[in-house]
Amino acid sequence: MNAAAKHSQAMHFHARAGEKVRNPALQRALQKARPLFVGKRQKGLASLAEDGLDFTNLRSTAENIRNRVLADLDVWLELFEERATASGAEVMWARDGDEVARLVVEIAQKHGVRKVTKSKSMLSEEARLNEALSAAGIRPVETDLGEYIVQLAGEPPSHIIAPAVHKSIGEVEALFAEEHGRPQQARTSADIPAMAREAREVLRQHFLSADMGISGANFLIAETGSAALVTNEGNGRMVTTLPRVHVVVTGIEKLLPTLEDFATLMRLLPRSATGQSISNYVSLLTGTRARDVGALTPGPSPAGRGEMGAPLHDGQVPEGPEKTVFILVDNGRANLLGSAYQDMLRCIRCGACMNHCPVYFSLGGHAYGWVYPGPMGSVLTPLYTGIENALDLPHASTGCGHCADVCPVGIPLPSLMHRLKEEQLARGLRPWSERLALRVWAWVAGRPRLYRWLTRRVARYLDWLADGTGRIRIFGLAPAWTAERDLPVAAGKTFHELYAAQKRK
Amino acid sequence: MSAREEILARVRAGVGKEDAAGRRITAESWLAARHCGPQPVIGSSLVERFRSKAESLASTVATVVDLAAVPAAVAEFLALNQLGTTAVLTPECAAGDWAAAGLTVSARSAVDADLVGISGCFCAIAETGTLLLLSGENSPASVSLLPETHIALVPVGRIVATMEAAFALLRAERGTLPRAVNFVSGPSRTGDIEQTIVLGAHGPCRVHLILIGDIA
Ligand code: SF4
Numbered sequence: 001m002n003a004a005a006k007h008s009q010a011m012h013f014h015a016r017a018g019e020k021v022r023n024p025a026l027q028r029a030l031q032k033a034r035p036l037f038v039g040k041r042q043k044g045l046a047s048l049a050e051d052g053l054d055f056t057n058l059r060s061t062a063e064n065i066r067n068r069v070l071a072d073l074d075v076w077l078e079l080f081e082e083r084a085t086a087s088g089a090e091v092m093w094a095r096d097g098d099e100v101a102r103l104v105v106e107i108a109q110k111h112g113v114r115k116v117t118k119s120k121s122m123l124s125e126e127a128r129l130n131e132a133l134s135a136a137g138i139r140p141v142e143t144d145l146g147e148y149i150v151q152l153a154g155e156p157p158s159h160i161i162a163p164a165v166h167k168s169i170g171e172v173e174a175l176f177a178e179e180h181g182r183p184q185q186a187r188t189s190a191d192i193p194a195m196a197r198e199a200r201e202v203l204r205q206h207f208l209s210a211d212m213g214i215s216g217a218n219f220l221i222a223e224t225g226s227a228a229l230v231t232n233e234g235n236g237r238m239v240t241t242l243p244r245v246h247v248v249v250t251g252i253e254k255l256l257p258t259l260e261d262f263a264t265l266m267r268l269l270p271r272s273a274t275g276q277s278i279s280n281y282v283s284l285l286t287g288t289r290a291r292d293v294g295a296l297t298p299g300p301s302p303a304g305r306g307e308m309g310a311p312l313h314d315g316q317v318p319e320g321p322e323k324t325v326f327i328l329v330d331n332g333r334a335n336l337l338g339s340a341y342q343d344m345l346r347c348i349r350c351g352a353c354m355n356h357c358p359v360y361f362s363l364g365g366h367a368y369g370w371v372y373p374g375p376m377g378s379v380l381t382p383l384y385t386g387i388e389n390a391l392d393l394p395h396a397s398t399g400c401g402h403c404a405d406v407c408p409v410g411i412p413l414p415s416l417m418h419r420l421k422e423e424q425l426a427r428g429l430r431p432w433s434e435r436l437a438l439r440v441w442a443w444v445a446g447r448p449r450l451y452r453w454l455t456r457r458v459a460r461y462l463d464w465l466a467d468g469t470g471r472i473r474i475f476g477l478a479p480a481w482t483a484e485r486d487l488p489v490a491a492g493k494t495f496h497e498l499y500a501a502q503k504r505k
Numbered sequence: 506m507s508a509r510e511e512i513l514a515r516v517r518a519g520v521g522k523e524d525a526a527g528r529r530i531t532a533e534s535w536l537a538a539r540h541c542g543p544q545p546v547i548g549s550s551l552v553e554r555f556r557s558k559a560e561s562l563a564s565t566v567a568t569v570v571d572l573a574a575v576p577a578a579v580a581e582f583l584a585l586n587q588l589g590t591t592a593v594l595t596p597e598c599a600a601g602d603w604a605a606a607g608l609t610v611s612a613r614s615a616v617d618a619d620l621v622g623i624s625g626c627f628c629a630i631a632e633t634g635t636l637l638l639l640s641g642e643n644s645p646a647s648v649s650l651l652p653e654t655h656i657a658l659v660p661v662g663r664i665v666a667t668m669e670a671a672f673a674l675l676r677a678e679r680g681t682l683p684r685a686v687n688f689v690s691g692p693s694r695t696g697d698i699e700q701t702i703v704l705g706a707h708g709p710c711r712v713h714l715i716l717i718g719d720i721a
Contacts, residue, residue, distance in 0.1 A: 337519025
């Protein structure tokens with residue numbers, strides 16, 4: 001079993017799914033979020049159109065940019081490493097999540113760190129970083145409001161963009177009351193600004209007192225050796241500006257060649273995620289504070305370039321970390337290169353696929369059992385934790401294909417899931433009954449006369465069961481199917497019969 | 506084998522190509538070429554576009570004709586919103602007669618107690634109504650981050666069409682990137698409690714832009 005699989009609950013998908021469907025609070029939260037997510041992206045796409053930009057065209061440009069990086073990833077990684085190092089950062093590499101955790105704890109210990117503020121990073125979930133830090137006596141504080149909420153609840157995020165989408169206002173209030181040491185109050189949606197304010201004040205003190213900041217990177221820019229960070233709350237700026245040490249934990253696939261490529265991706269990422277034409281804060285972070293010694297920006301003037309103004313004085317040094325470390329993480333990614341699943345590495349973690357997935361909105365993110373939910377998770381979890389450890393996930397699909405339509409980098413998610421199912425079969429990983437059924441079906445389908453005769457019988461039988469109503473209320477052969485719904489029945493004739501009849505007309 | 510060697514070996518095996526040196530030259534020429542993807546068509550006036558986008562992001566916008574008029578415009582905004590008369594400002598903006606406008610300003614990095622921060626910007630982007638701020642000795646990033654109110658001075662001559670144009674300007678005038686390039690688009694926000702948008706998450710709750718120059 002690989003390291004990531006140890007902590008995956010993906011094998012319990014079936015059992016969890018039942019639990020989630022029967023959880024009314026979760027169902028309410030999901031039903032509330034679904035139209036909002038879909039509507040926001042629609043608005044985002046409309047704003048593209050207003051600017052005379054075509055989504056499909058932009059998507060294929062983005063797809064090409066991502067493919068260019070993956071096709072020569074070794075070269076781009078070396079270029080990035082050289083330039084990041086030259087700009088004053090340190091670059092480290094981690095084979096898997098355990099190695100990430102070990103490196104981060106070592107860096108923290110070396111710099112005498114007692115408290116860490118974190119900006120949202122899915123890779124830190126892969127590495128179970130908070131657990132490792134706490135075990136080493138270092139306090140990790142999640143600062144994205146949604147991440148803060150799930151951290152207080154002791155849960156993993158249930159969505160890659162909206163980590164606490166499954167939590168109701170009442171649940172958030174209970175968590176805040178306990179953590180912030182005050183009595184619980186009755187809350188309505190009118191109180192949400194006050195609750196956000198309360199979290200702001202608590203987290204502000206953490207920002208100011210933390211010794212180290214940990215962030216992910218939405219992208220790495222090879223040209224400049226920089227990390228690009230996209231947030232709305234401003235927590236990304238806080239954790240990369242205030243603490244003495246900044247550690248960027250990110251996957252090796254996150255590279256983009258140039259700033260221009262970044263500009264293209266930035267027209268797609270926020271729109272696909274939250275419908276915004278740009279997120280409130282986008283930061284490009286390069287090197288350490290030493291870069292800014294003597295760096296002066298001209299002040300404002302109507303013509304554009306005014307006086308410099310005096311630099312900071314009285315012993316004030318430039319802001320920012322004294323030490324910046326990039327940890328470039330593999331954890332299963334390199335194995336996908338050159339494989340049938342390479343397309344998945346284009347993913348920019350926008351969340352659009354889950355926001356448009358009927359399965360995600362029936363179950364929520366926790367049912368998927370590991371870090372990544374929704375269609376992208378159904379592909380990534382088996383690939384990163386082992387196909388045999390996530391057998392149900394590639395089947396967690398209605399086949400609607402919406403995820404592929406909305407993906408801003410054109411990842412063919414349904415075909416990747418299909419490929420995983422084929423691989424399960426080829427490796428003998430499906431249950432014997434299913435394998436037997438498929439073998440029988442293949443045998444029958446290879447004998448056209450027998451096939452026609454059999455399907456005719458079945459069609460008549462189903463029609464008889466439906467008793468002319470077109471619906472079967474209780475289906476004795478598979479009672480679970482009709483426990484909460486009717487089974488609709490077609491015309492009582494087989495496709496072949498209908499086709500022949502049509503042709504005669 | 507070190508983690509670095511092992512990961513790069515796996516990546517090379519997956520990439521499955523020889524001639525690393527040749528591929529490196531191709532990669533470098535891609536960097537040098539700086540191809541741009543599809544860019545939006547921005548209407549005739551960059552200033553108008555910037556202004557309307559910024560307002561749609563919940564920033565407020567005022568205009569003044571020249572630098573000398575800035576302190577009075579700031580004082581007016583602060584008075585209107587009952588935000589006091591004290592501010593921290595980035596040293597790049599220190600020039601100007603702030604005292605005459607009744608304001609007490611100090612040019613330095615911001616601290617938690619600062620309620621109002623005044624900064625300039627390197628340039629601004631019309632496409633999205635965005636400020637581009639560079640970190641530096643005379644432009645500390647905390648001033649646009651810690652205070653609840655951020656006031657930014659935007660010379661209209663520094664408004665460019667797109668992010669690509671901003672990068673071109675940055676390369677032409679600065680060559681390299683400072684520690685932090687911050688694109689700021691309106692006040693900070695969160696939607697993490699029941700998907701309800703709240704302004705003022707961790708960064709400023711209020712962003713006020715003062716456009717400087719001949720607007721007509
Ligand atoms: S697979 Fe596509 S839609 Fe899903 S998160 Fe990744 S980039 Fe977004």
